[in-house]
Amino acid sequence: MISFRMPSLGADMEAGTLVEWLAKPGDKVKRGDIVAVVETQKGAIEIEVFDTGVLDRLLVEPGAKVPVGVPLALIRAEGEAPSLAAPAPIGGTAVAAAPAQGPAPTPIKPPAPAPFLPAEPHVRISPAARRVAAERGVDLARVTGTGPGGAIQLADVETAASPARPAGFDFTQMRAAIAAAMARSKREIPHYYLSDAVDLQPAADWLARTNAERPPERRLLMGALFAKATALAARAYPEFNGHFAEGAFRPSAAIHLGVAIAIRGGGLVAPAVHDAADLSLDDLMAAMRDLIGRVRGGRFRSSEIADPTLTVSSLGDRGVEALFGVIYPPQVAIVGFGKAVVRPWAVDGTLAARMIVTITLAADHRVSDGHRGALFLADIGRRLQQPEAL
Amino acid sequence: MTAPERPPPPSPAPAGGPAHETTYREAVRQAIRDAILRDQRVFLMGEDVGRYGGCYAVSKGLLDEFGPDRIRDTPLSEAGFTGAGLGAAMAGVRPIVEIMTVNFSLLALDQILNNAATIRHMSGNQFGCPLVIRMATGAGRQLAAQHSHSLEGWYAHVPGLRVLTPATLEDARGMLWTALQDPDPVLIFEHVMLYNRTGLLADDAGPVDIDKAAVRRVGKDVSLITYGGSLWKTLEAAETLAREGIEAEVLDLRVLRPLDEAAILASVTKTRRAVIVDEGWRSGSLAAEIGMRIAEKAFYELDAPLARVCSEEVPIPYARHLEEAALPQPAKIVSAAKSVCGRA
Numbered sequence: 031m032i033s034f035r036m037p038s039l040g041a042d043m044e045a046g047t048l049v050e051w052l053a054k055p056g057d058k059v060k061r062g063d064i065v066a067v068v069e070t071q072k073g074a075i076e077i078e079v080f081d082t083g084v085l086d087r088l089l090v091e092p093g094a095k096v097p098v099g100v101p102l103a104l105i106r107a108e109g110e111a112p113s114l115a116a117p118a119p120i121g122g123t124a125v126a127a128a129p130a131q132g133p134a135p136t137p138i139k140p141p142a143p144a145p146f147l148p149a150e151p152h153v154r155i156s157p158a159a160r161r162v163a164a165e166r167g168v169d170l171a172r173v174t175g176t177g178p179g180g181a182i183q184l185a186d187v188e189t190a191a192s193p194a195r196p197a198g199f200d201f202t203q204m205r206a207a208i209a210a211a212m213a214r215s216k217r218e219i220p221h222y223y224l225s226d227a228v229d230l231q232p233a234a235d236w237l238a239r240t241n242a243e244r245p246p247e248r249r250l251l252m253g254a255l256f257a258k259a260t261a262l263a264a265r266a267y268p269e270f271n272g273h274f275a276e277g278a279f280r281p282s283a284a285i286h287l288g289v290a291i292a293i294r295g296g297g298l299v300a301p302a303v304h305d306a307a308d309l310s311l312d313d314l315m316a317a318m319r320d321l322i323g324r325v326r327g328g329r330f331r332s333s334e335i336a337d338p339t340l341t342v343s344s345l346g347d348r349g350v351e352a353l354f355g356v357i358y359p360p361q362v363a364i365v366g367f368g369k370a371v372v373r374p375w376a377v378d379g380t381l382a383a384r385m386i387v388t389i390t391l392a393a394d395h396r397v398s399d400g401h402r403g404a405l406f407l408a409d410i411g412r413r414l415q416q417p418e419a420l
Numbered sequence: 421m422t423a424p425e426r427p428p429p430p431s432p433a434p435a436g437g438p439a440h441e442t443t444y445r446e447a448v449r450q451a452i453r454d455a456i457l458r459d460q461r462v463f464l465m466g467e468d469v470g471r472y473g474g475c476y477a478v479s480k481g482l483l484d485e486f487g488p489d490r491i492r493d494t495p496l497s498e499a500g501f502t503g504a505g506l507g508a509a510m511a512g513v514r515p516i517v518e519i520m521t522v523n524f525s526l527l528a529l530d531q532i533l534n535n536a537a538t539i540r541h542m543s544g545n546q547f548g549c550p551l552v553i554r555m556a557t558g559a560g561r562q563l564a565a566q567h568s569h570s571l572e573g574w575y576a577h578v579p580g581l582r583v584l585t586p587a588t589l590e591d592a593r594g595m596l597w598t599a600l601q602d603p604d605p606v607l608i609f610e611h612v613m614l615y616n617r618t619g620l621l622a623d624d625a626g627p628v629d630i631d632k633a634a635v636r637r638v639g640k641d642v643s644l645i646t647y648g649g650s651l652w653k654t655l656e657a658a659e660t661l662a663r664e665g666i667e668a669e670v671l672d673l674r675v676l677r678p679l680d681e682a683a684i685l686a687s688v689t690k691t692r693r694a695v696i697v698d699e700g701w702r703s704g705s706l707a708a709e710i711g712m713r714i715a716e717k718a719f720y721e722l723d724a725p726l727a728r729v730c731s732e733e734v735p736i737p738y739a740r741h742l743e744e745a746a747l748p749q750p751a752k753i754v755s756a757a758k759s760v761c762g763r764a
Contacts, residue, residue: 158692158723177724177762184692184723
């Protein structure tokens with residue numbers, strides 16, 4: 031039996047609230063399946079499993095806030111017998127105590143059923159009310175029953191659920207999360223900064239030609255070219271792609287490009303486009319569109335938030351000419367793209383009006399030095415000169 | 421157990437044609453007349469169906485119209501004439517056997533259960549028994565414990581039988597012909613309190629399906645599930661409930677075996693509450709079966725405990741006030757519905 035635990039969705043996450051189960055006991059699950067939604071400081075995040083098997087038992091009910099590492103459910107391997115004992119799941123009434131054992135993800139025998147909560151006082155709850163409460167993440171302990179004998183009925187759950195905000199962003203919490211991550215970054219990471227102005231005219235011309243033949247929904251944006259150029263350059267300069275943890279840099283073979291996305295109402299997140307260097311421009315554009323849509327809808331996946339290996343940030347047309355990013359730990363670099371502007375520019379000894387963009391790099395001096403940083407940054411700029419090769 | 425193939429259900433008659441006021445009794449009579457006229461093989465037999473015109477006067481005048489070959493009086497021997505009907509059906513004709521009341525049908529239970537319901541199974545599908553048995557059921561006419569019980573739920577227990585409970589004029593008129601087309605035995609229970617019921621019936625009213633339940637009133641707060649004579653009490657209760665702000669849905673089962681489970685679950689899934697109204701005794705009743713199916717298949721839809729209104733567990737009394745007290749009544753249905761809606 032394998033424990034599926036509350037994942038760590040960021041270096042600063044201590045606990046998460048289980049909002050919703052998207053799978054039920056008996057369902058077959060495989061690595062990568064989304065099985066639950068967890069509310070964290072970063073918003074509601076869809077949680078994937080990393081094991082393949084059958085969901086045996088849920089150990090935590092929606093509404094419960096549990097520390098990172100606490101088993102949320104048991105997954106049994108194919109052919110393994112279902113568990114017999116059924117300890118009471120963690121209810122939605124309080125923060126459960128941290129488990130005795132650490133968060134080591136080793137497969138274990140049926141875990142010591144949690145030193146969790148005392149049983150709730152018996153409240154009558156109709157089956158429909160219970161089901162809908164689970165679906166909507168309503169904490170039944172906070173619902174007042176108006177049915178016979180104080181029973182909680184469906185209407186009571188609906189009343190309790192209606193004023194609640196949908197699973198999504200808590201801006202106060204998000205601000206706190208950004209504060210914690212950025213303070214840690216500036217405290218721990220010795221940043222160095224480089225900046226380079228790059229002729230964007232070839233890329234802009236190519237983009238205009240390419241898009242002229244396409245319907246609006248299939249057009250490329252410059253952001254996709256920036257992302258692809260950065261991802262390809264990161265493959266050539268691996269010391270900018272990976273995580274610095276426990277005193278050492280671990281480069282990443284995969285290039286999961288974090289894309290900083292501003293959220294309406296304030297705050298931002300930088301979830302990953304997985305394997306960005308391997309995607310065609312069209313696929314990369316589609317992935318970014320999908321990600322932006324889901325982020326603004328308050329839904330993204332645990333792996334997307336937890337595993338970017340390098341981040342790009344672009345202020346777009348409404349920004350300024352240069353931005354110098356703050357590295358999101360445990361990453362080691364962030365590449366910034368300013369607003370593209372038309373400037374007088376010398377081309378082949380002649381002055382011309384060209385579209386220019388300022389590309390910046392903030393990198394971790396524990397891992398890389400300015401010389402390599404300059405080469406990395408120049409490589410991005412060079413790749414933008416040949417957009418058809420991206 | 422039942423034939424591998426049944427004829428398709430009749431297509432419903434178009435609504436909106438001319439209609440005339442008639443009675444449930446007359447609708448049943450016209451159904452019998454129509455069947456005898458349409459199919460040479462059809463005949464009616466039972467106690468007092470001929471010269472006396474039927475103990476509930478359903479077949480009055482039919483002996484004069486069709487003669488003793490098609491309208492056959494029988495001795496007072498339920499086992500005998502039911503068995504004769506069974507044999508006739510197996511031999512290729514289409515008898516309609518009338519049994520005076522469900523109480524007396526117990527004398528023919530051996531023929532109905534041990535023979536009619538099982539012959540297809542026992543013969544490995546070599547023989548079938550396309551027999552239709554009509555009988556009166558239910559209480560309300562001060563006919564005491566000899567004539568007043570509601571045992572249709574018992575018959576609904578038996579594999580191999582199809583059990584119908586026409587509650588409306590349309591079903592009284594239309595179920596018989598469809599039943600006669602069925603390759604297996606069909607029992608039709610006519611509640612004694614329905615015979616005098618009047619209403620408009622379309623002149624072109626024809627055969628109706630014998631498979632589906634029908635929503636007789638649409639509502640959203642509670643499903644009142646019933647059949648036969650209790651339908652009208654239930655509709656009356658639903659009116660009362662509506663005045664108190666509870667919109668009850670009334671589901672007329674129409675067919676007690678096989679149950680239209682999908683219709684039951686659909687209604688309960690919508691309303692999340694159910695009260696089953698069944699004139700049978702409570703213990704081991706059809707209401708119990710329906711409640712259990714809801715618990716099995718729609719537990720997570722329920723927002724309140726299931727409830728039922730059945731007859732008191734006594735032989736149905738003769739005295740009017742006691743008889744009324746023993747039976748499901750609109751006030752009891754209202755009370756049960758309000759209780760599950762938390763409005764008791």
